[in-house]
Structure formats: structure tokens, C-alpha cells
Amino acid sequence: xxxxxxxxxxxxxxxxxxxxxxxxxxxxxxxxxxxxxxxxxxxxxxxxxxxxxxxxxxxxxxxxxxxxxxxxxxxxxxxxxxxxxxxxxxxxxxxxxxxxxxxxxxxxxxxxxxxxxxxxxxxxxxxxxxxxxxxxxxxxxxxxxxxxxxxxxxxxxxxxxxxxxxxxxxxxxxxxxxxxxxxxxxxxxxxxxxxxxxxxxxxxxxxxxxxxxxxxxxxxxxxxxxxxxxxxxxxxxxxxxxxxxxxxxxxxxxxxxxxxxxxxxxxxxxxxxxxxxxxxxxxxxxxxxxxxxxxxxxxxxxxxxxxxxxxxxxxxxxxxxxxxxxxxxxxxxxxxxxxxxxxxxxxxxxxxxxxxxxxxxxxxxx
Ligand SMILES: Cc1cc2nc3c(=O)[nH]c(=O)nc-3n(C[C@H](O)[C@H](O)[C@H](O)COP(=O)(O)OP(=O)(O)OC[C@H]3O[C@@H](n4cnc5c(N)ncnc54)[C@H](O)[C@@H]3O)c2cc1C
Numbered sequence: 001x002x003x004x005x006x007x008x009x010x011x012x013x014x015x016x017x018x019x020x021x022x023x024x025x026x027x028x029x030x031x032x033x034x035x036x037x038x039x040x041x042x043x044x045x046x047x048x049x050x051x052x053x054x055x056x057x058x059x060x061x062x063x064x065x066x067x068x069x070x071x072x073x074x075x076x077x078x079x080x081x082x083x084x085x086x087x088x089x090x091x092x093x094x095x096x097x098x099x100x101x102x103x104x105x106x107x108x109x110x111x112x113x114x115x116x117x118x119x120x121x122x123x124x125x126x127x128x129x130x131x132x133x134x135x136x137x138x139x140x141x142x143x144x145x146x147x148x149x150x151x152x153x154x155x156x157x158x159x160x161x162x163x164x165x166x167x168x169x170x171x172x173x174x175x176x177x178x179x180x181x182x183x184x185x186x187x188x189x190x191x192x193x194x195x196x197x198x199x200x201x202x203x204x205x206x207x208x209x210x211x212x213x214x215x216x217x218x219x220x221x222x223x224x225x226x227x228x229x230x231x232x233x234x235x236x237x238x239x240x241x242x243x244x245x246x247x248x249x250x251x252x253x254x255x256x257x258x259x260x261x262x263x264x265x266x267x268x269x270x271x272x273x274x275x276x277x278x279x280x281x282x283x284x285x286x287x288x289x290x291x292x293x294x295x296x297x298x299x300x301x302x303x304x305x306x307x308x309x310x311x312x313x314x315x316x317x318x319x320x321x322x323x324x325x326x327x328x329x330x331x332x333x334x335x336x337x338x339x340x341x342x343x344x345x346x347x348x349x350x351x352x353x354x355x356x357x358x359x360x361x362x363x364x365x366x
Contacts, residue, residue, distance in 0.1 A: 003029040003107070004274055006123055006136040008114040008149060010037040012094050013242025013259045014142030018108070019101035020055055020267035026274065029134060030101070031112040031125055033143075037098040041223045042256075043164060043189060043196055044088035045175070047329030050257035051086055055264055056097060061088045063192040069175040069327065074311035077318040081327035081339070083175060087191055088256075114148055120237060138237045138270055138281065145224035147244030153235055157246045158227030160184075160253070163198055163206040165217035170195025179314055180209050182307035183251065188213060200225060200253055225253050229296055234285040241266055247288075250299025251332045262288055299333035320348055 005021055007014045010032035018030045045066065051057065064087035071079040102108050112127040123134050141149025145159055167188075170176075175189045186199035186209040197217065199209035211217065226246035233245035241247065247258040262284075269284040306314065324339035337345060 001029065001132065002135045003027045004136065005029075005138045005140060005270060006031070006134050007106075007140045007142055008123075009033075009142035009144055009242075009244070010098055010108060010110070011039065011142060011144055011242065012090075012097060012256065013244075013247075013263065014140070015094065015098040015101050016055060016259065016263040017140060017142060017241060017266055018106040019097055019104055020263055021270060022101055022105035024267070024271055025105070026271065028101075028106045029136075030106050030108045031114060031134075032108065032110045033113040035111045037108075037110065038091045038095050039223070040091050040221045041162070041164065042090040043187070043198060043254075044090040044093070044191070044256075045085050045189065045252075045254065045329065046088060046256050047085050047331075049328070049330040050260060053257070053260045055260060056100060058093075058096060061093045061096070062086050063089045064190045065173065066175045066189060066329075067173045069177065071177045071179065071318070073179050073315045073318040074181070075315035077315045079318045079321055079324060081324040083327045083329055085175070085329040087189065089192075114143065116148070117152070136237075138239070138273065140266070141238065141240040141244045142242050143244050145226050145243040147240065149238060150230070150240060150244050152238060153230065153232060153240070155230050155232065157230060160200050160225045160227055161203060161206040161222065162200050162225045162253070163210045163220060163222035164196045165198065165210050165214065166191075166194050166219045166221075167197050167214045167217045168194060169214050170197065178209075178213070179306075180205070181311070182309065183303040186210055186213060194218075198222070226255075228300065232285065233288075234281045237279060237281065239266055239270075239281050239284060249332055250296055250303050252329075254329075257330050258288075258292065261291055295331050295333055298337065302333055302336070316351070317348060320344060320351070 004027040007018050007030040018028050021028050066085040069081045069083035112125050115124040115126055117123055125132055141147050170188045178186045184201050188197045197210050197214045199206040226243050226248050229246040233240040241262050242259045248255040265287050266284045269280050273280045326339050328335035
């Protein structure tokens, strides 16, 4: 088997990219280890900016709206924000995008696993009839948080666990977040007729935190979440996208917004490479980082700062912040800093003279 681009994984990242490439006539083979492309796990919360930037969207995916958020510190200090966001039906979304990719020409092989590379332009894959080889010009690892292709980059990233429990209890129109330890947290949000009570933690603590905030739940879903973004996600003719590249927000760890931009940039650079017969994949990495560098670096500093603080310090930080106006679900870190303002940021920098707090101030003033 031969193709221009072999895409490993049919989650939202792989399917959005396949759809964009197939629309432009690129010969795409996409393989997915599971028999079904729908994998229920995600809260489906995205900001309004992210919604506008999705390369393909259907209004039927929107099942709820968020108009406010309360972030509660370990000791119970409440930080109020005016967050607005949409809650999407991720199962329907992933299914529709994958169907659209196939409609536009993607050759999707489900029940087919990537096993490894044989040289620079050949992959070994396996389905229930045995091993096969696929020749390609470019290969994309869209194979999620536990990516096999990422191993070729020799850059390990830590993995966290995310859990969502479907329940009948929760806040209407709003999002309640409880900081559990450092930058790890639990949440409750509406999802149409039900609510999701979820958490991000290490190992079993996510399930423990998610279940502790409700009386009962009807189903549990979840999966691995990358702990941080890879610094490099292009190597020769190999590119990573989505969770395999750790393209998640440093604070909430949501991935859909970053995937929307990554899929457009990577599609453009693959098409340019094929048309001009030269490899310009490195431009995808450079352009993605130039869009998000400041937001991610700032978010990582904030996260490191939270991780190094005691619960009592976090209570104090929240009481200093009080309220955040103009919170953006998509650009969380920069909107928190903007919402806090220069005076509060300076006061926090003086109260917590960690290296990270100073760096946040430097970024703010730059
Ligand atoms: C509990 C939870 C809540 C979340 N909430 C939000 C949220 O509110 N907002 C938000 O933006 N993000 C959220 N996220 C994150 C978001 O869901 C992910 O960032 C996004 O779905 C990642 O998509 P992906 O396509 O990169 O990876 P995946 O969806 O993991 O897809 C990877 C695919 O690759 C396949 N695969 C793996 N290995 C192989 C192989 N060797 N061969 C072939 N196929 C393979 C897998 O079967 C899988 O289908 C949440 C995540 C969790 C766990």
C-alpha cells in the first residue's frame, strides 16, 4: 500500500487533519487501532474563539453554554470569573469529522494498529489479517497521549489521568472548579440534561476527587492527559499533532483549541511540501509555537508556581486575586494576568518571591 500521508489515529486531531488534506486532493491513509472512532472521555468545553477557529463545525454539537465560573481554593476561598464557553458533544463531533474526512476521500482503516517504522518512508501496520507495510512521503502521529510515534522524538512527557462521571447534580450555566493540590483540580459542569463531575490527577486520585463531589453517577469515562507540550514535534518527514504532541493548555489541559490551529497549519505545510517537492513541515512547528508560545510559557510558569505552593499559600493567593474579569477559556493564562492587573500581580510577586512569580511579572511587563 502507498500514500502521500499516513495518519496514525482517528481522534479529533487525526480526523480533522485527514479531512483538510483530503479536501485538497491529498492521498491520505488513516489508521485507527480501535474498531470505532468514537471514544467518550472529554468534557467538550471550548471557548467562543476556539469555536470560530474550528475548520469544520456543526451547531448541533453545542449541547450547553457556560456563562460563569467559580474556582475554589483548597481552603474554600472562591475566585469568581465571567468565563463564557460552549459545551460540545465530543462523541458526535469526532464521529461527524471522521465521516466528513472519509466523504472527502480519506482511506480510513479501523482495527488497524501502527507497529513501527521500517526505514524513513515505510510503516508496519497490523490488522486482524496480519502485518502489512505502507509506503508514505509523510507520516503524522495523531495517536493520542500514549503515542508510539512520540518515542522517536526522545522527549518524554508526564501523563495525568482525566475522569468524567455523568451525574444528575450540578450548576446550571456555570462551571465550578475545585483546586485539589497545586495545579490539579476537579470540576462540575452542565452537559445538556446531565452534568459531568470530573477531575485531573495522578492515577486513582482523579476518580476519588470526581466521585467525592456527587452522591451518585451513571457512567465513568476518561483517559490519559499529556502533562505538557512537546518542545519539538517535527522530525524529518514525521509530525505529531494533538495529544501525541502534548498540545494541551497548561492550566486546564484542554486540547481541542490547539488542535484546531495545529490541523490547519500542518495541512498547509504538508500541501506546500507536496506541491513544491521539498519538506516544509518544520514551518508547522514554528508557526504553531509562534501562535501559542507566550500563552503556554506563561501558563507553565503559573502551573509551576501553583505546584510549588502549599494549600494555605493558594488560599492566600485566591484571596488576593478576589475576582477575575475578562477570563478567556481559550487564552487562560494571559487573561488571568490581564484580569488580575499590574498592581495585584506585583503584590503577588512580592508575597511569593518564587523564581516563577518573578518570571510571570517579567512576561507581563514585556
Ligand atoms: C476527562 C477529560 C476531559 C477533557 N475535557 C476537555 C475539554 O473540556 N476541552 C478540551 O479542549 N479538551 C478536553 N480534554 C482533552 C481532549 O479530549 C484531547 O486533547 C483530545 O481529544 C485529543 O485528541 P487526539 O486526536 O489528539 O487524541 P485521541 O482522541 O486520544 O485520539 C488518538 C487515537 O489514536 C489511536 N491510536 C493510538 N495508538 C495507535 C496505534 N498504535 N495505531 C493506530 N491507532 C492508534 C487511539 O485509539 C485514538 O483513537 C479532556 C480530556 C479528558 C481525558
